[in-house]
Amino acid sequence: MTCRECDEFLSDYLAGELPAEVVTTFETHLSRCRNCVTYMEQYRETILAGQRACEAGAADAPPEMPEELIRAILAARKTIQ
Amino acid sequence: MALDTPVEESETDLLSRLRTGEEAAFEDLVRRYSPRLLAVARRIVGTEEDARDVIQDAFLSAFRNLSRFHGDAKLSTWLHRIVVNGALMKLRTRRRKPEESIEPLLPAFLSDGHYAEKFSSWNERADLSLSRSETREMVRRRIDELPDSFRTVLLLRDIEGMDTEETARLLDTTPNAVKIRLHRARQALRTLLAPHFSRGEL
Numbered sequence: 001m002t003c004r005e006c007d008e009f010l011s012d013y014l015a016g017e018l019p020a021e022v023v024t025t026f027e028t029h030l031s032r033c034r035n036c037v038t039y040m041e042q043y044r045e046t047i048l049a050g051q052r053a054c055e056a057g058a059a060d061a062p063p064e065m066p067e068e069l070i071r072a073i074l075a076a077r078k079t080i081q
Numbered sequence: 082m083a084l085d086t087p088v089e090e091s092e093t094d095l096l097s098r099l100r101t102g103e104e105a106a107f108e109d110l111v112r113r114y115s116p117r118l119l120a121v122a123r124r125i126v127g128t129e130e131d132a133r134d135v136i137q138d139a140f141l142s143a144f145r146n147l148s149r150f151h152g153d154a155k156l157s158t159w160l161h162r163i164v165v166n167g168a169l170m171k172l173r174t175r176r177r178k179p180e181e182s183i184e185p186l187l188p189a190f191l192s193d194g195h196y197a198e199k200f201s202s203w204n205e206r207a208d209l210s211l212s213r214s215e216t217r218e219m220v221r222r223r224i225d226e227l228p229d230s231f232r233t234v235l236l237l238r239d240i241e242g243m244d245t246e247e248t249a250r251l252l253d254t255t256p257n258a259v260k261i262r263l264h265r266a267r268q269a270l271r272t273l274l275a276p277h278f279s280r281g282e283l
Contacts, residue, residue: 005194038201038202046267049274050270053221054120066133069136077140077144080141
């Protein structure tokens with residue numbers, strides 16, 4: 001298996017969706033290729049970074065709902081009765 | 082004492098108040114769920130103005146269809162779906178210019194199949210730095226830079242927690258196309274994050 005092939009299997013491998021026989025070849029390649037291991041680590045960290053950056057309740061950017069928007073929604077509701 | 086520490090009303094209780102048409106229940110619903118939903122809409126449509134439109138339409142649609150909500154999903158999940166759907170529709174109507182190619186952000190390979198680049202591990206504190214709001218803001222900006230059709234898949238799958246099939250349905254494409262786009266989107270985001278996480282000054 002080449003790095004290019006390994007790269008294409010990455011997502012399925014991390015999701016546990018790679019067929020067992022491919023997992024063996026994939027892991028054999030990883031055991032010999034430091035560059036692919038590093039790439040996979042960064043790929044995984046990228047997913048986590050996205051999740052951490054967007055998770056609800058993160059201390060930053062407390063999602064704020066403008067009061068006038070709340071008012072507008074409640075006012076519009078009365079027109080759909 | 083109980084008055085000092087408001088306990089969040091259960092969804093079931095809120096729902097039954099909504100069903101009786103209690104005025105205050107609608108306001109409670111909006112106040113309780115809209116901040117999170119606005120954040121979801123902002124991420125997908127990218128602009129504050131469009132996000133607000135999406136939220137307003139979503140709640141009105143929810144009010145109209147409340148009688149059809151049978152409680153087989155959670156109320157919050159149901160609202161979330163309405164918002165995601167509305168945001169994607171907004172994005173579709175707004176998209177005018179052809180999307181930029183994601184190609185330059187994907188890893189390059191040599192003719193023998195090796196990566197063209199030699200990767201060196203990210204700063205060990207990359208994970209730690211995500212506890213800082215500046216880093217999280219930076220990551221959100223990099224996600225915003227992804228081409229729409231890849232950014233939406235990444236948001237739906239990795240951030241909003243939808244599965245491949247549902248994402249495919251919402252985007253009117255095939256599960257296989259979703260898988261490919263998700264992989265490309267993550268690869269591209271990795272490329273965009275690398276300069277930030279490789280430097281020592283997190």
